Amino acid sequence: MLKPRISPQEYEKDSHSLYSMRKSNAKAKGKAAVPFGDPQPRVVSTLEDRVNALKHTVISGDALKTHEFYDESHLLALYEDLLALPQEETQEPAVKKPEEDPLPIVQKIAERLLPDISEPSTSAIAAQPMRYAILQQLDQVIADLETAEAYTTKAESEDAADAVLDVPVMLVSQKEWMALIYHCIRERDTDAAERALSLMIRAKCDIPEETFNAVLVVYARTGNVAKANDFVSKFLIASPTETQRDLHIRTYLEAISDTAFPTDALHILHDYETRGLAPPQKAYSRVITHLLSARSAVAHAHAWDLFAHMRYVAHPKPDAFMYATMIRACASSAISNHGEPERALDLFTEMTVDNGIAPTAAAYIATILACARSGRAKYVHEGFRLAKQMMDAHRDAYGHSQFMPDRRFFCALLEGAKRIGDLGRVRWILAEMARESMQRGADGQEQIDPRRSVHEEIMLHVFHAYAAYRVPFHRSLAPKAPQDKPQDATTQQEEPEALTAAQAEEAARDLVAEPDHAFTRLPPQSHPEVLYEAQALFARLRADRARGSGVFAHVEPTPRLLNAYLSVHYAHAPLERWRALWSTLHADAGVPRNAHTYVEVLERCANAKKPERPAALQVAEEAFAQWRSLEDAWRATGPQEVAAHARLIERAHAAMIRLYALTNDLDRAVELTKAFAAAYPPSTLRDPPARAPFRSTRTNLLGARPLVRVFNAAEIPDDAVPPLLAFGELEALHHRLAAAGRTADVRYVTWLCKAYEGALRARRERALEATMHPVYRAEPAV
Known part of the structure; x- marks a missing residue:
């Protein structure tokens, strides 16, 4: 049975004391005492009392004149302070x-x-x-x-006043x-x-x-x-x-250089932790930023480990700069090819909602970029939603957005739009950038703001969007119109000829400067229309660059920009159109070709249609001869340079072998395959690189090592694998050899693919074994 907290006598005593207190208070106010337990006074009487109290409260006019009210300037200053965002x-x-x-x-x-x-x-x-x-x-x-002082200190003196003071x-x-x-x-x-x-x-x-x-x-x-x-x-x-x-x-x-692993810096950082002197959060952010800029999968994984370790031992609540740094790391492809948009959104929510940190422009842009690089439509649309929130949800006392759109903001939006093939949104963003870059000068004339103007990376994304765009109109699916007269050779052409330089310059005269008149409401509906807009944009770019004024005056022609422009022709033009352009584009612009220039044209030739293959073979042989000189220079430099370009070497050789096989030149295809195997034998793949001294799968409570591991050894990709050829890259050659009855060559191709596969498996096993404790390592075979 539950016991009451107070006895009935104590309750009665407390009730009498409460009643006496209420009665004395009522007498002091000149009112009758309200008995304990009586109902509350009516609402009408309470309202009358309040009205009577307001009638007795009279403020004279002189008091109103001397009373200080908030004027507009004071209120504006107050709201400016309340709505201001903290500085980054x-x-x-x-x-x-x-x-x-x-x-x-x-x-x-x-x-x-x-x-x-x-x-x-x-x-x-x-x-x-x-x-x-x-x-x-x-x-x-x-x-x-x-x-x-030393001489006086040694002297004996009985008088304390004669002692020398330490001042x-x-x-x-x-x-x-x-x-x-x-x-x-x-x-x-x-x-x-x-x-x-x-x-x-x-x-x-x-x-x-x-x-x-x-x-x-x-x-x-x-x-x-x-x-x-x-x-x-x-x-x-x-x-x-x-x-x-x-x-x-x-x-x-x-x-050290930006690409080196900061071993000594990590040692001194963990040494301070061991001494009980935790470094400030800025020190951790410096080391993490250096690890992320190293462009290595191991360094990238260690940056995440150090971030988790910092929150465990020193700073559990990161600041806005650290959050923005790690969110931008989610956009990197060092660990995952499509980034980590889920983790970026989680960090942004943790920053703004859980920890109550005001979002910064860097955090917003990093989150948008991580969503954009995923390439998935749902995350790209989430990035655009965050962009709208960034521009609309944070306004100052005047109603203006506190985050002004800059180049990083537009680059993040273009990154997402081009990956989902949304050319209409890309055209709108380009027109908005052209409008935002215009400003009034001192003489009243419109000038281009160099800090907000269109630059090389913007146009790179624009041309990539044109290359990835899929036209909704297919001429082969359209019904043929009835014709009374037979068509001649000129009317039977499916696509118009490419624009000449003069025609492209004339078409680009009003492009982007007057977007309402230059751009149609709908995106291009056919391949010729896509080429028309791309050529007009490029012509306007070169004209503004040569003139030194205009929207594209600050766009510097680089090898990757010219490669992006060529990719538009690779995707939307037949081989006869872009063949001459590839031969003369870089020479006319005064820009040297890079490795991606040769790899992309070789892959385009390898994927050519059957009628185009003889002409594609001529272009590919010319490009591959120049590629060989570049590859020989890498091999002369050392294995590190070869490993840095290993994937490009694979793509170039695989494309050339496929093209030889599709053109039934099986002898040259087999010869090129054997030359590749001799230059990059499977045995070179067996030995993994030396493990970084800070990488370990164990949790160490003592010593200069992070205590937390975000990525284990199996999840970190090996970005130092030498060049190799898998079966998917030699599949066309394998089928053509089997159809021709060349059994010996079929066996060689099969053996080579299996040898590379086995070497990769051995490399992975040795890499995992190096991270294990010596007790659990496999004993060498006798």
Whole structure:
């Protein structure tokens, strides 16, 4: 049976006390006491009391004149502050700079300490011997004072008043010391700056943190690891501050290239963790950014591991900069070919909803880019929804969007639109960019803003969209109209001829500058219309570039831009049309060809239709001869260069072998296959690259290793696999050899494919075995 919390006597006592309290309060207000338990007063009477109270509240006109109300300016300032977004953080450390020029202060020190210098020079170059003379004079004076203090301390004295007090000697004020150090740093004389710091310590002066940071910044920017380590061990051995730890780690990152794995930086970062001095979040973001820029699958996976490790041991709540960095990493294809849009959306939701961090433009654009590069329609549309939210949901006190669209924003949108073949949206984005880049100059004329103008990457996405676009109209499916007269040779043509240079220039005269008149409402409905728009855009691009003004004046022709323009012709024009263009385009633009130029034309020739194959073979042989010289240069450089272009080498040889097989030139196809196997034998695939020292599948509670693994060894792709040929690439040759009855060649092709497959399997097993504990590794066979 449940016991009551209070007894009936206590309840009655509390009730009487509550009633007496209510009665006394009512008497004080001049009202009758309301008995305990009586119903509440009516709503009408309560309303009458409020009205009577308002009648007695009278404000005079003079009081209204003197009363301070919020005017429009105060309200606008209030809403500007409330609706303002926080500024985006950067990786640069907050190092305080001197407020005034240190040279005049140094000259005053010289006048006081060096009487021989009567007229100090005002030039910084002539003042170089001055700082050495000042430091030498201060060193001598402090040494004399130290000698005198040591002698007096040893002397026996019974009187306490005669004892020497340990007080700083004010030869130079703190402001003058700092001016002297900043002057040495400005002259890039870090040895003199360190000497001045040593003298300050000997003189028992208080040294601000900014003074140490100013010297350490010089070592961090130049990547002088030896000097930085000596400086930390000499001046900051006790407990470096967060800024100093960040600068120390930054020194190791600046000392290596952007593509190198930052082993030493990771060692010093985990060493600080072991000492109980967790580096600041900026230091982690620096290392993670460097790992992501290395363009290696192992480095990319380690960046995710370090991000999870940071949240576990140091900073559980990342800042906006770190979130934007990791969301952009989801758009990379280092681990997955289509990125990780789900993880990007989860991180964005965690940032904005769970942690309540205001979204930044970098976070929005990174999320849109991750959704766009997935290539899936549902994520691409989610990216466009986020773009609309970015522009509409965040407005200032004037009603304007606080996120101005820039090139990164438009590039992310174009990335998604081109991957789903939405040419209509690509054309609209290009017209919007052309409109946004226009601004009024001081003379009232329209000018192009270089910061927001169309550049090379924008046009790269535009041409890719034209190449990926599938026309809805197919001429072969259209019903034939009745004709009374037979058609001649000119009327029987299915497609018009390509535009000449003059015709393309005339068609591009008003393109994009007047999008309503230049673009039709519907996208191109046939292949000739697609080519017409692409040629007009390219002609306008070259005209604006040559003229130095216009929407496309800042578009620089690069090899990848010309390759994108050629891809439009590969997709929508027959071989006779783009053959001459491929031969002359790069030479006319003065841009050299790159590896992708040859690989793309070889693949286009390999996929040519049967009537086009003889002409395609001529183009492919010419391109493959030039490709061989490029491949020989890579092989002469070393295996690392070959591994970096391994997939391109595979694509080029596979396309040429397929074209030989389809044209029934089986001897040359087999010969090229054997030459490839001799240059890149299957045995070279068996040995995996050396494992990074920080990669491990075990959880280590001690030592310089991350505690968390986001990707295990089996999930990380091997991006250093040498060139190889799989059966899918030799399938056409295998079928043609079997049809011709060449049994020996069929067996060789089958053996080669199986050899490459077995070498890959052995490489994977050895790579996984290298990550295992020595106890679980397989013993070598006797």
